[in-house]
Amino acid sequence: MKHPKLVEITQRIIERSRETRADYVARMEAAKDSKVARSTLACGNLAHGIAACGSSEKDTLKLMNSANVGIISAYNDMVSAHQPFQHFPELIKNAVAGMGGTAQVAGCVPAMCDGVTQGQPGMELSLFSRDQIAMSTAVGLTHNMFDAALCLGVCDKIVPGLLIGALSFGHLPVIFVPAGPMPSGLPNKEKARIRQEYAEGKVGRDALLQCEMDSYHSAGTCTFYGTANSNQLLMEAMGLHLPGSSFINPYTPLRDELTKAAAEQACRITAQGSDYRPLYQVIDEKAIVNGIVALLATGGSTNHTMHIIAMARAAGVIVNWDDFSDLSDLVPLITRIYPNGSADINHFQAAGGMSLLVRELLKAGLIHDDVKTVFGNGLADYVQEPFINNGQLVWREGPEVSLDSEVISTAAQPFAANGGVKLLKGNLGRSVIKVSSVPSDRFVIEAPAVVLHEQDDLKALFDAGKLDRDCVVVVRFQGPAAMGMPELHKLTPMLGSLQDRGFKVALVTDGRMSGASGKVPAAIHLTPEALHGGLIAKVQDGDMIRLDANTGDLTLLVDESTLAAREAATADLASHQFGWGREMFAGMRQLVSGAEQGASVLFNSIQKS
Template sequence: MTQTLHPTLAAVTARVVERSTESRAEYLRRIEAATQAGPAREALACANLAHGFAAAEPTEKVALRGRVKPNLAIVSSYNDMLSAHQPYRDYPEALKKAVIRAGGIAQFAGGVPAMCDGITQGRDGMQLSLYSRDVIAMSTAIALSHDMFDGALMLGVCDKITPGLLMGALAFGHLPTVFVPAGPMTSGLPNSEKARIRQLYAEGKVGRDELLEAEAASYHSAGTCTFYGTANSNQLLMEVLGLHLPGSSFVNPGTPLREALTRAAGRRVTEMTPQGGDFTPIGHVVDEKAIVNACVALLASGGSTNHTMHLVAIARSAGIALTWDDLSDLSAVVPLLSRMYPNGEADVNHFHAAGGIGFLVRTLLAAGLLHDDVRTIVGHGLWRYTQEPVLRGDELTWEDGATESLDLAVLRPADAPFSPDGGLRMLTGPLGRAVIKTSAVKPEHRLVTAPAVVFDDQHDFLEAFGHGRLDGRDFVAVIRYQGPAANGMPELHKLTPALGVLQDRGQKVAIVTDGRMSGASGKVPAAIHVTPEAALGGPLSRIQDGDVITVDADGGLLGLHVDHEVFTRRPITGRAPQGAEWAGTGRELFAAFRATVGTADTGASVFPGVTAPGQEVRLVQPV
């Protein structure tokens, strides 16, 4: 389609391309060499190859001896503990049958771990959560390392799982790869009511039984949690990246359409292999334009703050240098087009019914805010993702999706947005750089100037709140030593209800932290991912109680009202957990990650990768 790009989109893309010239070229050379080498089935020694198909059915053994039929790897995050991943239990057999019908064969190549931030919230296990993304990437690489495959199917949904699978898949960028979603659970207790009960519990007005009843009514069945946090942001981004089948992200589990889409994914990846005739390696799908498209979709939908790290890490895995400045410049011109909890009362099912991703892509394309000129798993052009799947009898087809929003309270066109700019902003100042999610914060709460109250542990903050020591005064809560190198950068979402209580009482409150909040971060202004982090000697390590801090979401300022010379002469106070303090729940096994992990603005990864000029580089060990 003929398209006039928004000048900021064009400028940001051009500088990403220029910045990534050498690293992207090297990445493409690497995957081209792997493409030319092809799978090693024909070159493997007989004993090696026999190991590779020893457990296969007789007919599959015949096919695996040569390269006439493509062999697809299935990599899954299935477990029956997490609602989002439980539907994957039956996917491998369904996918194998679909691949066979399409003329290929498939093997379950490996599983990857999948932990839930919702379960580990406020617990020691949360300190492994961010590290798990890179473990998942490595697990994906191990699954594909046998060099038996012509393509891959990735099964994953939630927080670190999908980014990890994608990073691992990009290490095998020569393989055609399709991501297969499982869909959200049906709507349960409205998210606004769940938040209300949580806040009442924080105030001591309802007990644990009432709280548990509300949570169970919200998280009630198989499928992704329905609020618009990291998991559902993942699904939207995979579709806009062109790695899902169009319109497949938010179809509920267990429905005929969901099952038809799963079969179609197996068929499509078979067609994308060299033997299938429409060779489409994932390393060519995820290019600079696709990454910029993902950034725009994140901003326009008010998506998860976690993706300010994940998208940087994903881009690096494809030889692309993406920076927070790119996100910030895009955020200034990309309008906010959706309202899903926490920045609205609707959930992803309401968003999908209102027109969903198809309408979002359509209106952003029309505004020149997405690149149409990209490769996807279904062909050339992002316009294909304005279509939606329809099941007519047993036949799955794609038809034009919504041309206008079916619910303007949930989803709006680009020329009539909820806000003229995106739901994420970057803050800069004497304390470093930070990310803030503004889409759920009311305008009157976006500027806070108040004395600091400093904590080195989230539990100390909650104790102070519980004892009333934070009542009746304005403050900025500084929760430090929560960054990647300190303790794995756990989410601090447990703080939100307490801060919300104080804000509702009329206090001016904000939080500044080198840790993370949740993808569902809510109504209190939160300057998060502060870089450089306290554990690496960043300015937060010198903050004292009473220092006046400004958090200005609209102005992009993270300010400190202390004389610069006085501040820089201060000694470092506090520290990250040491030795046995950071042990138990498996944490001691991740000491190597803690010692080598990169900064938040470079993706918080243990993997070396392309770094843009001006991005933070880790220079010191944890204090």
């Protein structure tokens, strides 16, 4: 039986989205056709579309009686998570041919690595790359050659971008095909220790480099529970993966069998058959709520407080941070995966993985089972997990209890009573905070502000000992309109070190920290941002700020008359708007919505903050 509060929150999202959702569904229903898509093309159009195919593929495509599956790939061999996709098109084409169909690579999308660009100028393009990926996905599918699509992507902005773009073609069935995490390397706790020691000058760069290489050491997704692995969990919880496929390591027989099975399933669920499962029917209000619930139950990436909003809006569904916060109060934290624990994603998979997570949420009535998925008869079939039996892919019931209760617990005995993502409100604006990895004695911080316009400026203060005190570090002019909202991970080791010395510290920023944010309380995604008149632009060094994660309060403790008399600070952002391709994204900085509206340039009907 569903929890009444889950039903209530879902219903208010349905009511809020009634007009936009109805408009979206109407457009998708107008686009669907029981004939194969390419049959509508003129002979010259079709000749161009099949010119590079082999003779047998051309013969199949000319007959107009079989599915053609479009592949949208985020392959490149610089990003470890995406390198395995190099071999997927061949597996997919062979599998689809076995079903009597054809498959073509419809397009490739950019896939930058935040791990490479962290703290570099390129990071200021990272968030905007999501919308560019969405547009690139649309370009690939707009040829009208395809009856279904497979999206190959893993990492931070790539999966949200693929889904946003694919939703413009929501009349097509779409299955997401993961590549899987790399095998476990250096334990996360040890990695965090060495990073912090480097920040404190206790170890050199050679030790730090060896630590990072021992952590990120092979093809596959990074094994900590950041945005990339949150993406995979979301796709499965929303019914867009095959059950149990999210966290199977690359270059294994099971991984390849799941890739082939996804291709075969795409052929089964086209409009030409009797089991039509278009994307617009899979992604609805209940699916979006399921994604948020799964994210909260596992302590996933705070980036998704923006990405889910943007993905939902692409499907005509409107969600906001109140929904996240209210669901977080309802949903308990039932996993401990780094940075919310010491285990990595492979350990989560071994302890029971997605099948156990879905089982626990269903049992507690905290997730909707009456949804359409790309496989089976709804989310209840996602308590299964895949195996190879006598050379054949089969699904069996997953474990009913955790194989490691330190990694996966139960809804009845959770690690925390709530999902750890809270909405903070006050005169500074609205922001989110992730407290699932913050010690409870750090939930309330009241301390003087240390104001910065550049994350790099913190190091000089840290090295000079000027931060050896209680403080709230305010890093402003980091929002989407100012400089593309880069992640600010350079701050984490230093702030963590200060906290370990016994000081009460917190971060307030209109920038991002993502799923790798750690144990320091951080009010992030603050909106309105400084560039758009947010009060954060009037904060001065020494001002008292109160952050209370218990009550959801974020307040600048300066009287109104004093604030009214102050001039808002300005920042010279010219150095962040040219070079490294940043000048080409000027239009995006001008059009982008606020963080709570998804930080998107694609949906201008959403009011900017």
